[in-house]
Amino acid sequence: MAETPDHPAGSSSPSKYHNFDVDYVIHYKLPTSPSESAKAEAAFSQLIHVLAKAGFATEVRPGKQGSNSLLVFVKLASLPLLQSQVYRSRIQDWLYGVRTAAPNPTNLPLSRYFDSEPVTEAERLRLAYLLITKTKNENGAGVTPKIGTWKYVESIFPLHDRKFNRQWITEWSTKYVLDEEDLTKIRDKFGERVAFYFAFLQSYFKFLLFPAAFGSAAWLLLGGFSWFYAAVNCLWSVIFFEHWKMKEVDLAVQWGVRGVGKIQLPRPQFQFERESLDPVTGEIVKVYSPYKRLARQALQVPFAIACVVVLGNLIVSCFAIEIFINEVYIGLFKQYLTFLPTILLTIFMPTFTTLLTKLAEKLTDLENYETVDAHQDSFVQKIFVLNFITSYLGIFLTAFVYVPFGKILVPYLDVFSMTAQKFTTEGKPLPTQVWQINPDRLKKQVIYFTVTAQIVNFATEVIVPYAKRKAFKTVEKVQALSEKNEEGLLKDSPDEAAFLKRVRNEAELADYDVTIDYREMVIQFGYLSLFSVVWPLTACSFLINNWVEARSDAMKIAVNSKRPIPWRADSIGPWLNSLGFLSWLGSLTSAALVFLFNTNKSGPDGSPWEISAWALLLSILFSEHLYLVVQFVVRGVLAKLDSPGLQKERAERFAMRKLLLEQMIEHD
């Protein structure tokens, strides 16, 4: 790759990568109706005005051909403004305890101070975004996309650094293991929030090496449903979870963002009930009754029940139809009918999930949080419930209903046979098989979810959007050609043409949502923790998948999404709790699965289950408490070990204390 400098002038290749020092692009969509149009135009001139007032230089260019939109290129006008923003933000960090050392402790002139602690790209972009969105009281421009006056502001996004992206993708696709340096690069470009995802993914990937190796050995030597594999797997999940908790803190310290969660972004959609005097700050604050919110949060319970009922019914129905067709029915069109449940699931599952996700969004809005983080956390919680059901309920049904209670279910399946018999016009009974439990079903299902579904997921995540965009582009080109004949193309200056084309494309890309990637990994961890005892090769599949996943997620950010705003974060947030929950639940399900399926003689086929029920419960109870004890011990041991990040933090704090103490004592 050509090593072109960042700010060249006049050469031919640079504009291919060059962003003209633009900080943000505001995509402004003008409405088509004339009444709205006037409003939108007024708002647009206001936009330019407030941006200028907040200290931004702006340039406007037309948006994509025929989209009736404008692109506002925004750039912080002066270096002192940027420096004062950075300095304020660093002081705030220090006061909130995010950074240990005060910025500029030796009182250098600001320009020289910034030589010693330079501004990173992520810092600049984050503060620029904050300056655009902060209220006017806080000296910002107060632009909030899609809300109120700014409802025509479609999006505010930074521009991709093509050169970096290209290098990034090339590098990653040619190396096996990502290192700290790779993460630091991501952090400097995309902020700690995205970097934490990759750090988690990387840590998880490394940890997967052990269960992949051990799982293969167990698969060869022990087979499925081995209690030894289950125990080792649980122990592994405890160690992984506890290790990550430490690693998270460590990374936060190394990246200088520990406790950054305390500095909260206000949520512009927050609706206040009344204003009151804050007992803490003595300022007037907007208040929403916590009791009202608690009452609304209680709606999560009916929501969870609704999820279970709606998705549960769908899954159970498809499950029953599937069993009937595959294992009872042997009549006409069997080869086609086999696909019926899959078709039903493929149609209804995404529909219901979308509906319920919308409902979750509505509920979270209703809970009316003051801060972006609280809103996000609450939403993630609901999404986890939803995904838990869609991902695991099927396997739960097979393992804990279909197999153990199979014999009891037979009469219900006879209902199917009877219905089936009515379908024949001639009144002749439809031919049906004698029903028997299919013991391989569980394994097949687990393999489906851990291998097939992962591949399908990769396809829908990377290949489909890419193909879609390519197809759309072709259509648009054809349209543009036909329009050209009618109106003539907007003429970009030749210097800017390539750049503008690139920006227009980026404006059309989707927002990158790290939540979706986290969800995927957490749900995957769930399969490993909950069901891998069924098929010990699970971790192998995940190991391969996650190598690809890291690269495809990088691709997704670099090629298929707008460049994310480089937010900070000091952890993987609410997903940590989800991980802990799945790890714990794994101790229950593994014990139950081993107990039910390990010996084929007396348990699973439904015969003497009543007598061994107490043994099943005892083994679950034992396993769970063993898990808790092991967790306690692992936590204790890990807490004793020192981590480089925490050591660094302590050293800094100590140095600061010593310095201050000496100063004070001298003074005294």
Next chain:
Amino acid sequence: MAETPDHPAGSSSPSKYHNFDVDYVIHYKLPTSPSESAKAEAAFSQLIHVLAKAGFATEVRPGKQGSNSLLVFVKLASLPLLQSQVYRSRIQDWLYGVRTAAPNPTNLPLSRYFDSEPVTEAERLRLAYLLITKTKNENGAGVTPKIGTWKYVESIFPLHDRKFNRQWITEWSTKYVLDEEDLTKIRDKFGERVAFYFAFLQSYFKFLLFPAAFGSAAWLLLGGFSWFYAAVNCLWSVIFFEHWKMKEVDLAVQWGVRGVGKIQLPRPQFQFERESLDPVTGEIVKVYSPYKRLARQALQVPFAIACVVVLGNLIVSCFAIEIFINEVYIGLFKQYLTFLPTILLTIFMPTFTTLLTKLAEKLTDLENYETVDAHQDSFVQKIFVLNFITSYLGIFLTAFVYVPFGKILVPYLDVFSMTAQKFTTEGKPLPTQVWQINPDRLKKQVIYFTVTAQIVNFATEVIVPYAKRKAFKTVEKVQALSEKNEEGLLKDSPDEAAFLKRVRNEAELADYDVTIDYREMVIQFGYLSLFSVVWPLTACSFLINNWVEARSDAMKIAVNSKRPIPWRADSIGPWLNSLGFLSWLGSLTSAALVFLFNTNKSGPDGSPWEISAWALLLSILFSEHLYLVVQFVVRGVLAKLDSPGLQKERAERFAMRKLLLEQMIEHD
């Protein structure tokens, strides 16, 4: 009571209460052997020397008649020394984040600063003690009682404030409920560590009102083993535990000691393996390998097993003998033999407990902690295991072995019958009853532990030591009278006579150990949480007991103990975990007890227990997870509510931030 001023001169009554401004008394015991005597005398003159060097004024008086000991009265010589100590300590607090506001932020001269934030008595005494015990490197006197050079230093103790004590006891014995002000007074006199105990006791007492009322109602309307009572009791214990966790933080903030645990006292007994460079401070520190310590900590497991085996065997044996004598044996001396198990328990239990406590001390010493707190925590953990067994094992055996497995135990009891038959010289079989399970046994046992044992405990804690001291005094007086004839009494100056008599008495008193009081309360909470479903009046008994307990503990401190050194603390320490553990375990035992004893038909008498075992396990499993869910919810709800202490802290932090931010911005 006479309202005499604190510093009178020449009046007749004051010396009765007056302490001559003495900060500490050092009780120095001279050995009797001549070889030792020389060493001890050399050490004594060194003692006076180091104290003087550290800034103390000293006076020496003879100790108690015939005890061959000396009393060194120690007092901080100058006000500036005290002020500089206080100022340093407050700066340290500020640097460690214990206090939010920097001391003396407006740079007043020190003398005027101390007018605005005066030194409390507890603060003065604590810092004086630290100055006596700190090493010489830290400008202290380096006196460590009973260790090394200072092995003849029997104790270092502050003097009781008789006037305050008298008022305290009078006040408390005439009021029903203690309030915040009472706690603040204790805090100012005896330090936060003792104040936290009384705060906990008070909070627990208030919370007991509910289960006492509800328990009485349940006892009248529902009887024992009601699932409804069990559920309410568990819910109560969750709320109490979570509430206390918050209250603890709140109090710590109000008392300005939050995070005080971070400022650690080095443990003088700590033995280092090697010296190394601390990566944090860059100083040379004494290190003990954490892996070695971990290995030694692992000895806790065999220790716990030893406790179970030794105490378990004792309890089981006595239990078996008791059952045999009470319920099988009907031969000779039955009325006397009934007491045999009680006698055996009364002899062996304290013996074994003392032995095991000593073992626990040895083990904790072996673990070789750097700090006093870590040592104490580890010791408390072992003590809890020990007490758990001695307190609850008997009831566990009755409830979960004796009753459900009774029928299976019969053959073993026949062994007793057979042995008993051999005892008769005439070869005639001893008369034995046909054995039947005594269903009232469990209830009787619970009542014994929750009523009788509490009263016995009160007696041994308060009345016995008091009586003992009275008796000793009489003996001593008689001895003194006889000695007087031989040697003649040491003559005290008449001004000091009453004072010295008082100090000599105080020197003989035991140290007050708050751990013992905590242990008692935690174990009591355990009975309520684990077994109160057997006898719902439990909480009533505890309510009455704890009213008395608060007063008798106050008496114990005021009359039966040396005045405690006013240490700080920011919580009830390791006991919090014990409380949480007992509360959780309660959800298991309550479910099991209700299930086993609620219906008398099918479970407890040992007949069809195998069939209902799965139902028992299911109910335990259900109950435990319900408990965990409830805990999660209660925690979430309580976290949303604001507490005055945390609000105050936030307000202070905010004010500090605002101030600093303004200063910084101005400067910039």
